[in-house]
Amino acid sequence: MAEVKLKNLTKRFKDVVAVDNISLDIEDGEFLTLVGPSGCGKSTTLRAVAGLENPTAGDILIDGQRVNPLPPQKRHISMVFQSYALFPHMSVESNLAFGLKIRKKSLKHKSEKVKWAIELLGLSGFEKRLPKELSGGQRQRVALGRALVLEPKVLLLDEPLSNLDAKLRLRMRTELKRLHKKIKTTIIYVTHDQAEAMTLSDRLAVMKDGKILQVGTPEEIYQKPADIFCAGFIGSPPMNFVSGERVPQVEDKNAMVGIRPEDLSISLAETKDGIVGRSSVTETLGSDNYLYVDISDLLISVRLKPEEKIPEDKPVWLVARKEKHHLFDKSTGRRV
Ligand SMILES: Nc1ncnc2c1ncn2[C@@H]1O[C@H](COP(=O)(O)OP(=O)(O)O)[C@@H](O)[C@H]1O
Ligand SMILES: [Mg+2]
Known part of the structure; x- marks a missing residue:
């Protein structure tokens, strides 16, 4: 577990300012969601924390350590994307173990972690199945498990439920919330769906045009929106x-x-x-x-x-x- 701090983070792509001088403190064990419309800079922020984008300016601190110079694999983070491609020719077990294998973990460590993930995510009995023999929800759980077995200090999730149908998305929301209660890993979650953000998160950071407009608990933002945008974005039907x-x-x-x-x-x-x-x-x-x-x-x-x-x-x-x-x-x- 870890706390994450963003300090005056900016990311520019040529003349596009994707992330515009944002600062944010994420507490140890917190479930924090970056929420905002498409193109507001959520993924770029998350990718900068992961080490997949180089900030134009500003610092990223994980547990007090400035990680800007560190490559992704040295940051103790795991990331799950919307398009969580599982290896199609590998069983659930092998998919779960893959990250540990390339990190040269011992056989004992590997089998223990895989067993732990199988149990945690309710995948018992599916160990030998291929991704195509699983339901959408089960595949999503394997993708999460693959990230979790690496014991990240911080889990980064970029619209992980977007590919699921509405009913399954609702169920996975509850599952994710329960999972976070159990493992208490710091989670930074990205979604454009305000209802998802409201139900999952300890706190939200509402983003627009690369900026953070308001940070607060779902109740705080709903009861006391800081500006017209947050007021209209959070809540359905809108204000x-x-x-x-x-x-x-x-x-x-x-x-x-x-x-x-x-x-x-x-x-x-x-x-x-x-x-x-x-x-x-x-x-x-x-x-x-x-x-x-x-x-x-x-x-x-x-x-x-x-x-x-x-x-x-x-x-x-x-x-x-x-x-x-x-x-x-x-x-x-x-x-x-
Ligand atoms: N690699 C890139 N090159 C150029 N522009 C990019 C790149 N990645 C993102 N952008 C731009 O930065 C802005 C923020 O994108 P993104 O962080 O993906 O938004 P979100 O995840 O909130 O939808 C958008 O205008 C997008 O087009
Ligand atoms: Mg995105």
């Missing part, structure tokens, strides 16, 4: 945004007001401090129903109470208590 002058109790044209769908209530009768709109469709997402309301050019989502039914195309009034408003400065995007 609604209405210009300040259109919101009763705010009426500030420089403010952007953010309101989560669950913080709005709806009334079919005119209400004081309500914003009038027209009801549109209701969307059912499993246990929750969301009504969409047209307010001239905006479409606002509102979480309905379990038994609440609102007919389509009727005038409705939206109300959010003032303490549920998130206020942002329109010009900087920052929370005020």
